Amino acid sequence: MPQRRPDSPSAATGAPSRVMAPRNKTRVVARERVVSQLIEARRKRCIVLQGPAGCGKTTTLLAWREALLPLGFDLAWLTLAPEDDDLASFIDGLVASLAQVDPAICREAAILGGRGVDDEAVERTVIALVRAIASRSTDLALVVDDLDHVTNPRSHRAFQWLIDYAPSNLHIVLVSRGSFPVSLGRLRDRDLVLELNMRDLRFTFAESAQYLRAQIGEVSEQDAREMHELTDGWVAGLQLFSMHLKRRRTTDVVAPLASMQLHDASAFGDYFERAVLSRLSATEIELLVRTSVCARLCSSLCVALVGDEQPPEDVLALLARLEADNLFIAQVERVGNETWYRLNPLFRETLLDRMRTRSEALQHAVHHAAWCWFRDHGLPEEAVRHALQAGEAAAAAELVLSVARDLQLSGDLRKLVSLIHLLPHAEIEARIDLRLWRLQLELYARDFEACAESMARLEASIPAEDIQARYRLLLLRAAVDVQRDDADSATAILPAILAAPVDATSQSIGARSNLLSWLYMRRGEYEEARAAQRDTPRPLHAGSPLMGTSAGVLNGRCLVGFSYALEGQFLQVERISREVLAEADERGSSTAEAACFAAALLGEALYEFNDITGARRLLEDRVDVLERVSIPDSVLRVHTALSAAHWAEGHRLDAFAYLERLEEYATRHGLPRLLAHSLAAQVRQHVHCGQFEDAEADLARLDTIAARLRPTRPNAWHDVHALAERSHVDWCLAHEDFEGAALRLPNLISHCSERGWQHHIVQLRMQSALVDRRRARLEAAREAALTGLRLANRLGLVRSVLDVDAGIVAFAEQVVHGMESQTHGTDTGADPVLAFYVDRLRTAQESAVALASTTNGASLQRDATPNGAETLSERETKVVSLLAQALPNKKIARTLGISPETVKWHLKNIYGKLGVSSRDEAVARVRDLGIDP
Known part of the structure; x- marks a missing residue:
């Protein structure tokens, strides 16, 4: 979520104020008793304050907040409202509240959050938040006030995840008027919960007397006790008494109030009518009634709501008097020249009851004024809500259209989704542009069925003369092909993509260039892919280069890097990806796609250059986000690189786990080429482990995919055919x-040459040399090896050579130093360039061996006492027991009835508790601890 400047118009709105602790200018009772309890409980996982409105929950927490800050705690605050019952709004508020403490906490969550509100997306967002919090060295308290406004079961589920996954340095404070369906039983059993209800929060007699004296001066002990007993220590009731007594200064008013149950919310509302509104003039009441339609208010907004009916100075004077007299209006914040207020929720409800009795025309007029004000101040969500309540759905739809592009470019896709969901279906259907935006959001959410339906209906609806809209639909159709990894379908519409309208928008031209680059690369036309970026003017938005989104400049630079990666020119890949990643990370969530793409490319380059640990750390921190926001090609590169990195470190279970995760991703989204890459890598790892039955089964699946693709998707077939043939070669060698x-290698080398896959050619040449040596064709072996090594040296490859065979470096040394040729009396001496290159390979191999020895030996050297087992929860013990059976995440999830995301989170905690860093080490540790699977 992009961070707004404090002085921006948007920062002055209800959205930021709900994520800031309210100001507390009127607290006159210290509440040491309750605050002390809260301070003692500050390191508990959860604190619950539950009681009716006006019992001092928020005021007490503000005092606690003041006490926490000197203790090194950070505190985030989220005040919920009825509109937060929408899951997207609830999650956005949660993310925004934590961003007030540290934007870095929410960087990954904000990127994930822009991609939908399905359960998986929400759980990933929650996990991203708790991971970021866990990485901090300080404690963080999160206060969620007015939780009773959230009744959506999906929001409750999200909050349950936050509680269940919370790290030890996150302390969640739940504030509600009533009970809420969140389970705290496990935390209660571990004494990690403090629960305070009305009995705990009510004033003691001493506190009541202190409060009354602070409010109205001298009061007899008898009167104070009577008022305390009448209100049962209910803070709001005492506040009502004190207000009334300040005006009457007599005690005979107590009798009429004696029969009232002031701790009841309805009585609270009744008293507003008699004790507050009755003291105001008709014009003052009218102002308050009209402002009640808004959750937050400021003077200029109030002036807009009353129009010409009241002078602006009278509005300002009333707000000041209401605040000074503590008439249930609280100052939230001051931004620039505006002071922002919030009405007491029950007072606001009383006013809204009056508003509902007004004529429909007046209600529409007030909402019209509100939507115009919010529109003019850059607050589209509030503006749309009021426009709809004003009966101006068409205006709301036009407003959404006017802000859609800016929201997309800022990375605030969830807000755009929320706005479109607010609109009536008929208004969306009546506007081609809104339907195109809805299609784009369906694409972001990877809802391909909805995309297909939307595209078919749009194709029939867009007039032939609307060339711009038809071209935009064409580009979206091609973008769907990219996400579905279907280069063949995109190729079919290539001529139409090339024929851009003369007056095409800058965004369309940027999207066109990036689509062409991707398509040319998939066809093996790498120079054409780079030319599509080089020969096209940089797309602009509002006069500045368009950096974010799939049409942006950064994505275009990533695609250039991708073209070099497919060729095997990883020196170029590293340079480009580092530059893009640095710029994208600096710009934030608006460039999330480019950041993920660049990280995928850089991780692959780091692995190629033998920085195994660096590649793993870079990619493991981003893999969850990348799966949600990036194109299938970068997802493929991340999982294969991570698998290879873990394999090089000796973590075989983790290596298989990433390939299985890639297989699951490919299966879920219907991506046969990615599935083939996973299967081919698994075949190679299975034969290395001697697991020939598993390898044979995967090889058969690979052949089936290749046969199925050949007649229908020739572009994908080229890739899958090469994978299948290489797997057969691996099988033959094993x-x-x-x-x-x-028999297979020459045709395979020729096939890869046609596609320009030079680093694959290096590997195949080296394999061919090893095969020829085993066939006693020594001169052919020498020539093949020299050809492969020269190409590898020119490309700067390291792992592509080392991964061919464990003995490849020794063989290369023999070839380069002429040992093989000496047996034939044709010693030509060593090529100094190749000799230097082979020495580098030897150094890299020794470094990798040392790394694997270090990581594998670490678990053996750990203390074998079963301290780790004592800290594992029951669920974690079940997960780790299944892990000992070498089950992948999805099978563990299926066995326990939980999501794969939850399994991954448990594994992270298990690794930390057991003091390990991989599945292999965890399994060894489990055996040491004697945990019985």
Whole structure:
């Protein structure tokens, strides 16, 4: 979520104020008794304050907040409102409240949050938040006030995840008038919950007397006790008494109030009518009634709501008097020249009851004034809500259209989703542009079925003469092809993509360039892919380069880097990806797609250059986000690089886990090419482990995919065919069928040459050399090896060579130093360039071996006492027991009836508690601890 400047118009609105602790200018009772309890409980996982309105919950927490800050605690605050019953609004508020403490907490969550509100997206967002909080060195308290406004079961589920996954340095404070369906039983059993209800929050007699004396001066002990007993220590009731007594200064008013149950909300509302509104003039009441339609208010907004009926100075004077007399209006914040207020919720409800009795025309007029004010102050969400209540749905739809592009470019997709969901279906259907935006949001959410339906209906609805809209639909159709990894479908519409309208928008031209780059790369036309970026003017928005989104400049630079990666030119890949990643990270969530794409490319480059640990750390921190926001090609590169990195470190279970995760991703989204990459890598790892039955089963699936794709998707078939043939070569080598491997390799090398996959050619040349050596064709082996090594040296490859075979470096040394040729009396001496390159390979191999030895030996050297087992929860013990059976995440999830995301979160906690860093180490540790699967 992008962070607004404090002085921006948007910062002065209800959205920021709900994520700031309210100001407390009128607290006159210290509440040491309750605050002390809260301070003692500050390190508990959860604190619950539950009681009716006006019992001092918020005021007490403000005092606690003041006491916490000197203790090194950070505190985030979220005040919920009825509109937060919408899941998207609730999650946005949660993210925004934490961003007030540290924007870094929410960087990953904000990126995830822009991609929908399905359960998986929400759980990923929550996990991203708690991971970021766990990485902090300080404690963080999160206050969620007015939780009773949230009744949506999906919001409750999200909040349950936050509680269940909360790290030890996150302390959640729940404030509500009534009970809420969140389970705290597990935390109660561990004494990690403090619960305070009305009995705890009510004033003692001493506190009541202190409060009354502070409000009205001298009061007899008898009168103070009577008022305390009448109100049962209810703070709001005492406040009502004190207000009344300040005006009458007599005690005979107590008798009429004696029969009132002032701790009841309805009586509270009744008293507003008699004790507050009866003291105001008709014009003052009218102002308050009209302002009640808004959750937050300021003077200029109030002036707009009353129009010409009241002078602005009278509005300002009334607000000042209401605040000074503590008439249930609280100052929230001051931004620039505006002071922002919030009405007491029950007082506001009393006013709203009056508003509902007004004529429909007046209600529409007030909402019209509100929507115009919010519109003019850059607050589209509030503006749309009021426009709809004013009966101006068409104006609301036009407003959404006017802000859609800015919200997209700022990365605030969830707000755009929320705005479109607010609009009536008929208003969306009546506007082609809104339907195009809805299609784009369906694409972001990867709802391909909805995309197909929307595209078909739009195709039939857009007039032939509306060239701009038809071209935008064409680009969205191609973007769907990118997300579905269907280059063949995109190729079919390539001529139409090339034929851009003369007056095409800058965004359309940027999207066109990036689509062309991707399509040319998938066809093996790398220079054309780079030319699509080089020869196209930079897309602009409002006069500035368009950086974020799939049409932006940064994504275009990533695609150039991607073209080099497919060729195997990783020196270029590293340079481009580092530059893009630095700029994207600096710009924030608006460039999330480019940041993920650049990280995927950089991780692959780091692995290629033998920075195994660096690649793993970079990618593991981003893999969850990347799966949600990036294109399938970068998801593929991240999972294969992570698998290879773990394999090089000796973590075989983790290596398989990432391939299984890639398989799950490919299956879920219907991406056969990605599935083939996963299967091919699993075949290679299975044969290395001697798991030939598993390898054979995966090889058969790979052949089936290749056969199915050949007639229908030739572009994808080229890739899958090469994977299948390489897997057959791996199978032949594992079974020492060197003749079988020799039969397949020449055609495979030719196939890869046609596609320009140079680093694959290096690997295949080296494999061919090893095969020829085993076939006693030594001169052919030498020539093949030299050809492969020269190409590898020119490209700067390291892991592409080392991963061919464990003995590849020794073989390369023999070839380069002429040992093989000496047996034939044709010693030509060592090529100094290749000799230097092979020495680098030797150093890299020794470094990788040392790394694997270090990581594998670490778990053996750990203390074998079963301290870790004592800290595992019951669920974590079940997860780790299944882990000991080498089950992948999805099978563990299926067994326990939880989501794969939850399994991943448990694994992270398990690793931390057991003091390990991988599945392999965890399994070894479990065995040491004697946990029985």
